[in-house]
Amino acid sequence: MTFQITVQPSGHQFDCEAGETVLGAALRAGIGLPYGCKNGACGSCKGKIVAGSVEHKAHQQRALSEDEAGAGFSLFCCATTTADLVIEAREVAGSSDYPIRKMPARVAKLDKVAPDVIVMSLQLPANEALAYRAGQYIEFMLKDGKRRSYSMANAPSTLDAPLQVHIRYMAGGTFTEHVFNTMKERDILRFEGPLGTFFLREDSVKPIVLLASGTGFAPVKALVEHLLHLKSKRPVTLYWGGRRPLDLYMNELCEQWAAIVPNFRYVPVVSHALPEDHWSGRTGFVHAAVMHDLPDLSGYQVYACGAPVVVDSARRDYVQKCKLPADEFFADAFTTEADLAQP
Template sequence: MSHKVKLEPVGIEMDVEEGETILSAAFRQGLMLMHGCKEGQCSACKSFLLDGDLDMERYSTFALADYEREEGYVLLCRSHAYSDLEIELINYDEDMLHSGLPVREALAEVRAIDVLTHDIRRLVLGLVEPADLAFRAGQYVDLTIPGTDHVRSFSMANTPASAGVLEFLIKMYPGGRFSSLLAGELSVGDRLRLEGPYGMCTLRPSSERDLVMLGGGAGMAPLLSLLRSLAETRSGRRIRFYYGARSRSDLFYLDELADLGRRLPGLTFVPALSAPAAGDGWEGETGMVTDVLDRHEDDLGSFEAYLCGPPPMIDAAVPVLIGKGIDESRIHFDKFTVSAEAGSATA
């Protein structure tokens, strides 16, 4: 059965099948509702049930406490409609709501697996069916681990202009269910299933604000996608990109970032090493990347921020950015669960 779901205070109505979650129905119809893990773990899609009857799949009480459930709060990624519903969105971005792209399933073929550092690999996929996948710079897809129903979320590093190709930067984890495949189990020509696009770490269509970006590890991926996209449009916006790594050997794509600096006159790239090796000869910034940003910046009130990296980095960065004058609504990042293996979660 299909039911009507009205979303307030934006006045949007959509159809939801009983077999799909409300969030999945929104994705299917190209509505960009706030979301993160899509697994009932992060609370990004928390909303309030105004009227109607729904049921929820299992979720974490860290995302939705029992007392909140009793008050009427729900997680859209876990909610199934059993009548027409009226739901109040708690977190939403009017600028993004109607800029969504319908989520699609796709089959892709491995074109390349390259070593970038001792623990970061570049995975390039060529789309087979369909031959292309529309997405926005900064978004991610879910890749299915072959032979299972399990997925891992990874952000694209390329831009939508790269027709039919998806590029990912993936951190290797000992025993990682997906990342371990890149150590020899996955080869050029192998095929993978994926679904997307997802994610809110995209440029806001109506904004021309200056940008501050903060990344670490494989979190380079969505930020590089944004930078490449800005270069394609010859953007004149000021961009401060702070990137954290442990030692000099953990830095990569420095030549491309230098080239992007020439194509984007407003770009300042600041790499920071938290534990430079004795032989690094490093004369740049040292310390945690959030502390480096704190030392460099005074007033960021005219900026908006884009973050991607380990959850502790995100947690440390948000209060720093707010303290520099950025409203929390202008701090953009995607929330991932630990099982996302950092391809985008800690990327």
């Protein structure tokens, strides 16, 4: 059976098949609902059911609490329906401008930039290009049918060079064990993309805070390169956090940006430096450093990427304590298989 879903306030409508998720049907129809992980872990696709009802597949309570579900909210990436629906969601303009494609790519280079981080460069087929927005991600399609998501780390304007992704080693991880231990240059991978609604809102002139933890720097790097390509004059402050200085694996690049780019400021933050690190910079949690420097975020946009705990803490504290408008917080929480396995 086919059911009709109406989105408020836009009035856009699309069909949803029995057993299909609301988000899946929206993407198929080219409707720009916000989303991130597509696995019920990040909460980016959260919206409200105005009329009708849904059933949810397995998801994390952190992404949709019982109180939120009781108030009519839903995770559209996990929600299925057996009747027509009216939903309330903020659509993302431009998210469906580029077609989602399945493509092969050859591993051009594996560059180990930190003990647990590899920059993988991918060469696309001759005369092929992937159209995407800086900040979006691709999903590698593994042989067992599983998928792994990684953000593009370079802006679309740099695609005369290979496509890059930043991969952090996860002990026991099916894909990362392969990347770090057995993958070789010239191996062939298949991926699908572009995906996600994390990208620069170019219709704003507000100053920007970029918040990254660990390899959450990858899409942030793409955003900075895109801003440079646009010759944007918007003030930008990048806060990049890691446990130890080695986690800031492209620190010199960020320092170069700060030295040559007008209106660009870089604040590295380390939370668990050891004496042998000789770290003399900012310490503590990276999202708290933003609050210390910018207690009033009412006139800003924030783009946050990295571990779910960092993204969730930033979203909560910036809105509740720093007056950031909730609709000016854009995020991409990097969920792992371990995150998805939590209740």
